[in-house]
Amino acid sequence: MASEQATSSRTVPRQTRRPLAGLFVTCLVDVMRPSVGFAAARLIEAAGCEVYVPSGQTCCGQPAYNSGDRADARALARQTVIAFRGCDYVVAPSGSCAGMLKKHYPKLLADDPDIAEEAQRFAAKVHELVSFLVDVRGMTAIPPEMQAAPRGPVTYHDSCSGLRELGIKGQPRQLLTSIKGLRLVEMADSEICCGFGGTFSIKFPDISNAMVESKTERIAAAGPTMVLAGDLGCLLNMAGKLARQGRGIAARHVAEVLAGDDSTPPIGAPMSGASRR
DSSP states (O other): OBOOOOOTTOOOOOSSSSOEEEEOOOHHHHHHOHHHHHHHHHHHHHTTOEEEOOTTOOOOSHHHHHTTOHHHHHHHHHHHHHHTTTOSEEEESOHHHHHIIIIIHHHHTTTOTTTHHHHHHHHHTEEEHHHIIIIITOOOSOOGGGOOOOSSOEEEOOOHHHHHHHOOSHHHHHHHTTSTTOOBOOOTTTTSOOSOTTTHHHHSHHHHHHHHHHHHHHHHHHOOSEEEESOHHHHHHHHHHHHHTTOOOEEEEHHHHHTTOOSSOOTTSOOOSOOOO
């Protein structure tokens, strides 16, 4: 895995002849759940790519963009496009951030003559992690040596941006059910929003709370020991509500389960020992 300070003129250091996948880590993964980033890197490498993590990346700009601050959003978009120059792919373990990079950057930078065309090319290389594994790299099953099935059944929440902007639905289920011993149980209305929505949960806390209460009721009704999703914002929201309700249902990012990380405690649980990397 390579890492280097990004500049507008640098050449990405390649260590192999494999395709180079730039890992967009995301703010929440970086600050709240680094184990997701390490899991994503292992999965990308298992799909036959070299992983590159440019240190010049920061936020995708979505909070600023959704709050109407187009100036800061454009600055962050420009910085991100430059940071990933030279990559064959740009992969994010988040449908929300991947949607921002892929769907909104071209429009956001359309009036910037210095980078508008590059933003279009950049967007074409962007993929959410699990859809990248299945749709781009052709992964149909998790390699046996990576598999570690969770104890008890799991259920899956379809995050809004991943589902509606990027069409992510069957891909995570395909890889999850390839893991020997894993039992996937579907909750009712898995496609309905959990109520997080980034700044939505701050602007409309009562509505957000009602939505996550409805979501956790459906999770519990399915009878899982763990809920999975592809967006950490959703998972933090659901994990917090499940814990306050005393449900006893764990929460993990789907990348952690797919990569066989059974040593990092579930989201919100006390850390005990080092996570597997």
